[in-house]
Amino acid sequence: MNETIIDVVILGSGPAGLQAAIHAARAKADVLVLGREQKSSLAKAHVENYCCLGRMDGEVLLQEGRRQAEASGARFLTEDVVETRKEPGGLFRLKTESGTHVLTRSLILAMGIARNKLGVAREKELLGRGVSYCVDCDAGFYRGEKVVVAGGESAALSGALTLLLYASEVHLVADRFQVTDTLASQVRSSGVVLHEGRKVKEILGADQVTGLMLDDGTKIDAAGLFIELGAKGALELASVLGVALDPETMKFIQTDKKQATSVPGVWAAGDITGPPWQVAKAVGEGCVAGLEAASFAKKLR
Numbered sequence: 408m409n410e411t412i413i414d415v416v417i418l419g420s421g422p423a424g425l426q427a428a429i430h431a432a433r434a435k436a437d438v439l440v441l442g443r444e445q446k447s448s449l450a451k452a453h454v455e456n457y458c459c460l461g462r463m464d465g466e467v468l469l470q471e472g473r474r475q476a477e478a479s480g481a482r483f484l485t486e487d488v489v490e491t492r493k494e495p496g497g498l499f500r501l502k503t504e505s506g507t508h509v510l511t512r513s514l515i516l517a518m519g520i521a522r523n524k525l526g527v528a529r530e531k532e533l534l535g536r537g538v539s540y541c542v543d544c545d546a547g548f549y550r551g552e553k554v555v556v557a558g559g560e561s562a563a564l565s566g567a568l569t570l571l572l573y574a575s576e577v578h579l580v581a582d583r584f585q586v587t588d589t590l591a592s593q594v595r596s597s598g599v600v601l602h603e604g605r606k607v608k609e610i611l612g613a614d615q616v617t618g619l620m621l622d623d624g625t626k627i628d629a630a631g632l633f634i635e636l637g638a639k640g641a642l643e644l645a646s647v648l649g650v651a652l653d654p655e656t657m658k659f660i661q662t663d664k665k666q667a668t669s670v671p672g673v674w675a676a677g678d679i680t681g682p683p684w685q686v687a688k689a690v691g692e693g694c695v696a697g698l699e700a701a702s703f704a705k706k707l708r
């Protein structure tokens with residue numbers, strides 16, 4: 408049986424992704440939105456500077472945005488994407504945290520920016536000396552070593568599974584899991600040593616990580632600490648596709664005025680394209696990206 412090909416898949420359901428979904432769906436493209444509204448930067452914000460609405464609660468804006476997108480015809484899957492890749496014929500394949508595969512003609516990257524640090528002493532000093540924020544980049548350096556992953560969301564759990572392929576022992580420290588049941592049970596039945604309900608209290612080691620102390624006094628000997636708080640990193644997912652970053656900062660996705668990235672079929676919108684980090688910019692860019700991606704994808708049907 409032929410696999411369904413979606414016109415436009417949007418990674419992220421913050422204001423950029425929701426606005427892109429509204430415009431793409433109203434342009435009669437088949438649209439799927441991935442991600443979690445409650446993980447949007449807007450979820451905890453009170454906004455006073457967004458035109459025409461007065462003071463608004465971010466959560467309310469997000470709920471209304473999703474309602475509008477659904478009413479326009481967009482579908483939602485409340486899961487994080489953990490893998491992206493190019494397929495022959497200009498298509499893109501994504502894998503979500505529960506293992507669902509999605510095939511699409513176009514992609515809009517609207518995953519916002521990660522603001523997540525663990526916030527423990529020496530985290531910054533030991534960066535690159537045992538502390539890492541990127542399993543995909545650094546897993547290979549820890550072949551045969553003991554490692555710890557800190558985090559309870561998709562990046563941490565999928566990262567811990569990846570590290571099992573390299574490290575001799577993988578520990579996962581999470582105050583709670585915030586992932587699908589499928590991913591949680593996959594990790595529970597894997598060889599990952601779980602420390603649920605715990606937090607990292609201290610990183611041990613003078614010039615190099617040698618271990619960790621948890622908040623209940625447990626000591627774990629380890630050569631590496633992977634801090635993977637939040638969803639799978641936006642830039643990691645984008646760089647696998649070959650999307651160019653802004654050459655000045657190398658932190659944001661570079662786009663042209665139509666929100667197109669360096670990879671045909673891939674657009675980007677919102678915080679992920681750089682400052683100012685504002686709802687007004689996110690929805691403006693989302694609108695343009697949604698219209699462009701819809702028009703591109705419909706021509707490929």
Ligand SMILES: Cc1cc2nc3c(=O)[nH]c(=O)nc-3n(C[C@H](O)[C@H](O)[C@H](O)COP(=O)(O)OP(=O)(O)OC[C@H]3O[C@@H](n4cnc5c(N)ncnc54)[C@H](O)[C@@H]3O)c2cc1C
Nearest residue numbers: 419420421423442443447448488519638677678684685686
């Ligand atoms: C405390 C605070 C107060 C703020 N106050 C204001 C204000 O007053 N006015 C203003 O204009 N702006 C304000 N902002 C900024 C504003 O919230 C952001 O600019 C805006 O939310 C950016 O939208 P976005 O859609 O680009 O990203 P976000 O809203 O951050 O949404 C990102 C989305 O991507 C999803 N995602 C991430 N990774 C993945 C993945 N691997 N797979 C699938 N989905 C993924 C997340 O689940 C989320 O749905 C504030 C921000 C904060 C933190």
